[in-house]
Amino acid sequence: MGKKDHLTIDKEVVQVIGRELLDWYYRNRRDLPWRKNQDPYKIWVSEIMLQQTRVDTVIPYFQRFIEQFPTLDDLAQAPEEQVIKAWEGLGYYSRVKNLHAAVKEVSAKYGSQVPDDLETISKLKGVGPYTAGAILSIAFNKKAPAVDGNVMRVFSRLFALTDDIALASTRKKMEHIALQVIPNNVPGDFNQALMELGALICTPSSPQCLFCPLRSVCNAYAEGIEEELPRKKKAKPPKQMKMVMLWLSQGQRALIEKRPDEGLLAGMWGLPTIQVAEEESMQEAHLFCDKNGLNVTNIKVAGKFEHIFSHQHWKVTVIQGEVSEWASPLPSSWSWMTADQVNEKPFSNVYRKALQLFI
DNA sequence: TAATCGTGGAT
DNA sequence: TATCCAAGATT
Structure with a gap:
């Protein structure tokens, strides 16, 4: 059993990232409807909706969904067709069926309390590695990686990584990096800050490096290769x-x-x-x-x-x-x-x- | 690992 | 117009 050698991030760089990114986030974070509180149920719903879906698209769906199903038990008790109807037009409809099934399971088995440990929450339908980490960190302040496309793009550039982000193995490598970088006190804010940076500054094309709080420690920027990263295999045409x-x-x-x-x-x-x-x-x-x-x-x-x-x-x-x-x-x-x-x-x-x- | 699973906005 | 791709999970 050969032990994989993972990338180790310099401690001073970790310090800079934590300080500069959080400072930037607290001054620039968007006022999004799922950021009003830390209700695990609402965080959960938002994370499922946001999978492969733009923030602007999700906002009105989230508002209506929470208005219609304010609590976990409201959703658990609702007829499936009504729940699916609330998702109409959002796409990837297995998401809502899995969410409904998982919410019913939480209602029946866990006293309507969203599990706050990785083992249990990961077993819920539709909750994969990203969503588990997002809920644990954002709703429960637990130190867990929440590596989505934004985070992989930011890390690829920050550390000049040429791994293909379409590979599952790359996400695991990124999670290992995330665990080194996430601060203990505000893991939820930090994970959101990484994603916010990816969404607003470290964008797929034309990243706004001049406004980036991490510019001083970004390897891609130093090498002038930010537009070449992340590396990703081309998708098949439909x-x-x-x-x-x-x-x-x-x-x-x-x-x-x-x-x-x-x-x-x-x-x-x-x-x-x-x-x-x-x-x-x-x-x-x-x-x-x-x-x-x-x-x-x-x-x-x-x-x-x-x-x-x-x-x-x-x-x-x-x-x-x-x-x-x-x-x-x-x-x-x-x-x-x-x-x-x-x-x-x-x-x-x-x-x-x-x-x-x-x- | 690679394919499947929606939709719409951006470039 | 074509391509990418957006807070991914499942098989």
Whole structure:
């Protein structure tokens, strides 16, 4: 068992970082809604929402979510569809399902008290290494690393590290560095200060080094390579996919489909959707309807649009038709919906785009 | 390790 | 327009 040699940070540098960064943070931190108090539940919600999501996007969702579910038990007791609805449009919907499940577990097993130790909190659904450290440090003042993309970018530049930040092993290395740098008295503030610096000064492109409180100890700045760091492997372009969404109406109602519990947009509602070989394929649309026992007339293209997920690029054709007769029962995931019900059920944005054509 | 999982803003 | 990527977790 060879012991990995980790980077050791000079003690005087640690002193400078702690002093200068905290001083900067206390003068420049943003007034964000989840910084009003240290309620572990609210910190938790904010950290889940902020995963891969911009602060400006999260703020209104956070406000509404906390207004709707002020306490952990309010959330634990709420029906799942209502909780998902509150997340509608935020994306990465497994986050909210995991959060809901984890909150129910905390309510049932831990007396509604968010665990304050790494072992227990890390077992909660949706709580990974970053989120665990963030909650422990921010809500409970515990010394724990909270290494997100900001922190990896700041450390990469500060210590001129060329590790690929897309690798999981790099995050562990960064956590080891964080533990050396985080002060014992204000770990939560310090972790937030690192992220705040990454968000406001040490930005991915055009970092504002002249305004950086850590400029005097930054290796990348000294070497003039701040724009070259961090190093990160390029992502694959999204897979091109041709899709058909169906608006199958009968009088004042239309068929909607609840998506499977796993995979893309799990648990969200949508229109019946198929992947097709050819764009605007009426033939494949007809075949799909036949297969599900539907007799459809007046079928035609209602509209087209594109939607890009992180890993899929959909070219969507929306095809509408009128259902004249159908074999019962309909597929169990299908349901008739009237126009006034559109805003009651959670639809992801890609389906909102399609629904706009009709409502 | 690499793929999966949303959306929208910035460059 | 294309690409990146934003307080990541899960498998």
